[in-house]
Amino acid sequence: MLITTASRALFVLSFSVAATPTSFAKSKEPFANLEHSLRRTSEAQYIGDLDVIRRRGVLRVITRNNSSAYFVARGAELGFQYELAKAFADELGVRIEFVVPPTRSALIDTLLAGGGDMIAAGMTVTSTRAERVHFTTPVTSAPRVIATHPRTIKRLTTLEDIAQFEIALSFRSTTLQDARNIEAQIGRRLRLRDVSNDIEMEEMMRLIASGTYEATIVDRDLVDLAQASGVEVAARLDVSPPHDKAWAFRQGSPKLHARADAFIRRHRKDGLIRILYAKYFRPESPLAHTARETDFRADNHGALSPFDALFRRQGEMNAIDWRLLAAVAHTESRFDAKAKSRYGAEGLMQLLPRTAKEVGITTSLLEPGANIKAGARYLRWLTERFEADLSAEERVRFALAAYNAGLGHVQDARRLAVASGRDPDVWFDEVEQALLLKMNRRWHENTTYGYCRATETVAYVRNVQAQYDLYVKYSPLAP
Structure with missing residues (x-):
């Protein structure tokens, strides 16, 4: 897994069209070594209730990076907890930010330290934890079972049979109490092996499948997820009643807690939670198979798409961060190499054939290599159309806007920025706002290139920004 904390206490993921990004690393080459380009992180710690969240416009969700909560695959954010929390943030009318301790x-x-506003991580409700946080109505519930390799599951028919196995679990987890309860029922000690509390249960089941450990105690729904993801693990014997899993909130956030609790109650009744659960935890679910496609699980290997090698090659050829090219392709086509728009744009980077010809590409744009080469050349060409004394980050953002709307509209917008008292050298909140004026006849009649579908372009640049934020977090600049 590529998530690390290094010198930082938290790992923060942000993605929202409303995000305000931090700046690029300064460089002489506009695309060279953009490790910090189009990148934003938010590590501020603060405590507040629903009014503070609405004022700040962001809901910070503390979670875990795993197949049951949140993961990135094929360049997109996925996960049961991700989708449910995103729906809650949308209901509140705020953007969402994920924090992974x-x-x-x-x-x-x-x-409790103010590093986030809520926990959505499949946390088991316990009386000890309930003394520190407020839990919502349970999101899901699942009994604990004994999980082992399919080859050995036939040895497990009664509680007494559990004593045959060495049970691997963390002595700091709630599963230790389940083991003690089993011991009390069978009247003998179990062979327990203490493992790191940092091991996610999905990793534990892969270790069981590989033979590293014999067995473990785990929630049945996580076994369902592992099996749906192709992990060779089997389960038998409910060793506990269903354990509730819920969202958690600070005790000082009663309004947010109440709103979330109502949200969970409503969607337990209308079926949303059931639908999302089936989407990720059932063997026939396409999302379960996506979760197992570890070649494109960015949190496992740093891979973003099947086209990473092409992005890297053209990034190097054009002095562009390859992850920026990937972010553009994801925003344009969702990595569909055969995509065609009603306007005639084609392929991964959604280029018009005439645009590709202008940068020297005459072969089919449905061929990924040619398409990415054309897109990289065009993006670099656009960047070079802006003054060299502008900061590298703004040249790139202007280029992204031009990639979507056309160079002329961006030039018009910079002139409108001056006319409307804004900074013509800064995209976010300055030139982007001036571009929106080009939807108003009073303004666009006095520009060279006239009306512009500016809301699309504003959203486009922010979406690329957000996708790039995500990719920088998960995938290294160099292979």
């Missing part, structure tokens, strides 16, 4: 045991501490 270095360990599962740090979830509550991060919340």
Whole structure:
């Protein structure tokens, strides 16, 4: 897994069209070594209730990076907890930001320290935890079972049979109490092996499948997820009643907690939670198979798409961060190499054939290599159309806007920025606002290129920004 905390206490993911990004690393070449380009992080710690969240416009969700909560695959954000929390943020009318602490045991501490506003991580409700946080109505519930390899599951028919196995679990997890309860029922000690509390349960089941460990105690729904993802693991014997899993909030956030609780109650009744659960946890679910496609699980290997090698090659050829090219392609086509728009744009980077010809590409744009080469050349060409004394980050953002709307509209917008008292050298909140004026006849009649579908372009640049934020977090600049 590529998530690290290094010198930072938290790992923060942000993605929203409303995000305000930080700047690029300065460089002489506009696309060279853009490790910090189009990148934003938010590590501010603060505590507040629903009114503070609405005022700030962001809901910070503390979670875990795994197949049951949140993961990135084929360049997109996915996960049961991700989708449910995103729906909640949309209901509140705010953007969402995900915070991943270095360990599962740090979830509550991060919340109480103000590093996030809520926990959505499949956290088991316990009386001890309930003394520190307020839980919502359960999101899901699942009994605990004994999980082992399919080859050995036939040895497991009664509780007494559990004693045959060495049970791997963290002595700091709630599964230890389940083991003690089994011991009390069968009247003998179990062979327990303490493992790191940092090991996610999905990783534990892969270790069981590989033979590293014999067995473990785990929630049945996580076994369902592992099996749906192709992991060779089997389960038998409910060793506990269903454990509730819920969202958690600070005790000082009663309004946010109440709103979330109502949200969960409503969607338990209308079926949304059931639908999302089936989407990720059932073997026939396409999303379950996506979760198992580890070649494109960015959190496992740093891969973003099937075309990473092409993005890297053209990034190097054109002095462009390859992850920026990937972000553009995801925003344009969702990595569909055969995509065609009603306006005639084609392929991964959604280029018009005439545009490709202008940068020297005459072969089919439905061929990924040719398409990415044309897109990279065009993006670099656009960047070079803006003054060299502009900061590298603004040249790139102007280029992205031009990639979507056309160079002339961006030039018009910079002139309108001057006329309307804005900074013509800054895209976010300055030139982007001036571009929106080109939807108003009073303004666009006095420009060279006239009306512009500016809202699309404003959203486009922010979407590329957000996607790039995500890719920088998960995938290294160099292979």
